Amino acid sequence: MLEGNAKEAVGARPVSSAVAKMLRVEWLGQTTACICWIGSVFAYGVSSSGDWLQLCAATAWLVANIAAVTTDKAV
Template sequence: MLTNEPNVAVSPTPQRRRLERVLSMEWLGQTFASICWMGSVFVYGISSNGDWLQLFAASFWLVANVASISTAKAD
């Protein structure tokens, strides 16, 4: 809320904080890395239990990155 008081800080809206997080190098880098990791599993094929674990790990990493957007708070 805007006021006439000069010392009052206006905090950014949750949507703006989410956008700032999505556009950060850390978030973009981790998200891109998890997508590439998932893609590599499909390129090289799923031929063992370890391949499935790799796919699950990359998928959960991506889910965690997406979930972090909805919990963006002011630092």
């Protein structure tokens, strides 16, 4: 049984900084995808309610990615 702080456990990884999280392939790929999605909505024009929904979805995805690197939650 492990006792004490989880950071003291054998094999525990230190909490990475926001920059380190942003340089991970997963974060870069998802962020690039949502920025391209937002760009495509503007490239094709916002002319219907479906376009606004697409824009809201892509923006929510971008906000979630930014929140993922700025929040410090234990894994």
